[in-house]
Amino acid sequence: MSGAGNAGEEQEQEQEQERHRKEEEKHWKDVARTFLWYREFVVDDLKQRQQHLNHLSDRHASLLPSSTFEKIEAVAHAALGNQDMLTDLVMHYSQEYGVPMPEKRVGDPISPERQHRNEAVLHSLYREWTLEAKEERDATFAPLLAALQRHLPVSSPELAYRQRVLVPGCGAGRLPAEVAVLGYAAEGNEFSAYMLMASNFILNGVDKPNVYTFYPFLERVSNVVGANDPLQGLSLPDSVAVEMMKNSPYYHLYVNGDQDSDEDPGDADAMSVAGEGEAQEQEEDGEKFELCCVCRDPKSTAKRWKNMPMRPPLGMSSGDFVAIYGEKELSNPAGSYDCVMTCFFIDTAPNVIEYIETIFYALRPGGVWINLGPLLYHWSKDQDYNGDERYNKSIELSYEEVRHVVKKVGFVFLEEDRVKCTYTRHRRSIMHTEFNALFFVAKKPSDQGKKSNKSNKSNKDMKDNDK
Numbered sequence: 335m336s337g338a339g340n341a342g343e344e345q346e347q348e349q350e351q352e353r354h355r356k357e358e359e360k361h362w363k364d365v366a367r368t369f370l371w372y373r374e375f376v377v378d379d380l381k382q383r384q385q386h387l388n389h390l391s392d393r394h395a396s397l398l399p400s401s402t403f404e405k406i407e408a409v410a411h412a413a414l415g416n417q418d419m420l421t422d423l424v425m426h427y428s429q430e431y432g433v434p435m436p437e438k439r440v441g442d443p444i445s446p447e448r449q450h451r452n453e454a455v456l457h458s459l460y461r462e463w464t465l466e467a468k469e470e471r472d473a474t475f476a477p478l479l480a481a482l483q484r485h486l487p488v489s490s491p492e493l494a495y496r497q498r499v500l501v502p503g504c505g506a507g508r509l510p511a512e513v514a515v516l517g518y519a520a521e522g523n524e525f526s527a528y529m530l531m532a533s534n535f536i537l538n539g540v541d542k543p544n545v546y547t548f549y550p551f552l553e554r555v556s557n558v559v560g561a562n563d564p565l566q567g568l569s570l571p572d573s574v575a576v577e578m579m580k581n582s583p584y585y586h587l588y589v590n591g592d593q594d595s596d597e598d599p600g601d602a603d604a605m606s607v608a609g610e611g612e613a614q615e616q617e618e619d620g621e622k623f624e625l626c627c628v629c630r631d632p633k634s635t636a637k638r639w640k641n642m643p644m645r646p647p648l649g650m651s652s653g654d655f656v657a658i659y660g661e662k663e664l665s666n667p668a669g670s671y672d673c674v675m676t677c678f679f680i681d682t683a684p685n686v687i688e689y690i691e692t693i694f695y696a697l698r699p700g701g702v703w704i705n706l707g708p709l710l711y712h713w714s715k716d717q718d719y720n721g722d723e724r725y726n727k728s729i730e731l732s733y734e735e736v737r738h739v740v741k742k743v744g745f746v747f748l749e750e751d752r753v754k755c756t757y758t759r760h761r762r763s764i765m766h767t768e769f770n771a772l773f774f775v776a777k778k779p780s781d782q783g784k785k786s787n788k789s790n791k792s793n794k795d796m797k798d799n800d801k
């Protein structure tokens with residue numbers, strides 16, 4: 335090929351990269367703008383409800399308690415609380431990334447359908463970071479953490495933050511934070527920009543407990559017992575991530591443990607240090623504690639920590655699990671993790687076999703996969719008719735079939751059980767869904783190196799993940 339041909343190709347590639355970068359930037363901005371639209375969508379919805387009430391006959395209206403009419407105003411007011419919190423979340427993102435605070439009305443219109451994304455974030459923050467949902471966490475996160483300690487105990491201080499635990503699909507980040515508190519080097523992974531912004535905010539941006547009062551079920555209109563139940567304000571967060579870490583018996587080992595190393599644990603791709611006071615105090619002491627470094631490019635982190643004796647307690651990667659951790663991603667060598675912990679995750683795959691292979695690939699020989707969750711396949715039906723190609727690829731395997739694949743890929747089951755649990759359950763609601771969730775621990779045999787079929791999944795753009 336001629337020099338001119340090469341130059342042309344390079345230019346095309348650069349243009350393609352630039353186009354991609356702009357698209358990603360726009361996606362993150364639109365996600366931030368969606369958070370800023372939250373209250374306006376609530377108010378629009380309330381206007382409709384008010385109209386329905388206005389259309390009631392005088393006789394029917396007179397039969398209702400006055401609270402029915404007052405509730406509309408109260409919901410609009412409570413939505414301010416949620417909006418304040420979501421606005422802080424966006425402000426934190428904008429400060430951390432050094433991007434200007436987006437203007438909600440500048441750019442393409444944000445469709446009201448996106449409100450379900452805001453609601454999903456509010457529900458995840460409820461599940462993971464409120465006292466009211468502790469019971470739910472005790473039923474789901476606790477068995478996973480107990481299994482981790484059973485199979486890979488941090489049996490001596492020398493092991494602290496050396497065993498790597500990957501938590502894909504980690505939502506608002508509580509589970510990897512709990513893993514880190516137990517002395518493991520935890521790495522969350524998420525592909526939703528909504529969840530990534532939320533976890534970054536709660537892990538790095540909130541330095542006091544109970545600073546927000548929010549209303550995660552404000553928009554519930556069905557299966558409500560008391561008229562004011564959706565107006566129940568909850569405190570957020572029940573725990574501050576950096577305090578959780580500081581109270582960990584392993585914390586001092588991390589803070590002091592890096593002193594022998596030549597490498598500086600902090601660098602430009604670290605996203606933040608939780609709590610300003612905390613950061614200052616640590617810098618004065620000549621120590622640096624990154625609670626959660628979110629990196630857009632996990633390659634740099636992989637390289638950065640490769641020869642380090644101790645790893646950061648908590649990191650986060652953004653992007654599709656298979657694309658980042660599968661065989662295709664060469665910078666992420668096989669066998670990098672001691673444990674992969676999946677919670678309500680495996681059914682998010684259009685093809686669960688890809689997830690199983692990726693988990694196998696990511697684990698070191700002798701490493702364990704700990705799973706808890708249902709098989710409520712996310713891509714089985716295109717309810718929004720948004721035409722995402724993943725709906726056309728969805729395979730929905732029974733547990734028997736999943737088990738078969740898990741063994742065929744090379745895993746050996748160590749534990750199997752069923753666990754009764756819920757997902758974002760509102761305790762006051764008339765309707766509850768209880769899962770008799772699958773729980774298992776499966777091991778990649780110690781004598782087994784790399785054994786998995788090549789993954790064909792390409793690196794998906796962030797914008798595709800939030801469909």
Ligand SMILES: C[S@@+](CC[C@H](N)C(=O)[O-])C[C@H]1O[C@@H](n2cnc3c(N)ncnc32)[C@H](O)[C@@H]1O
Nearest residue numbers: 503504505524525526529653654655677678682
């Ligand atoms: C049902 S939620 C569970 C969240 C959390 N593990 C919990 O138990 O509360 C599934 C999460 O996985 C994320 N997710 C789905 N597919 C993913 C993928 N391919 N890669 C990374 N994250 C993914 C979603 O954005 C969502 O936050």
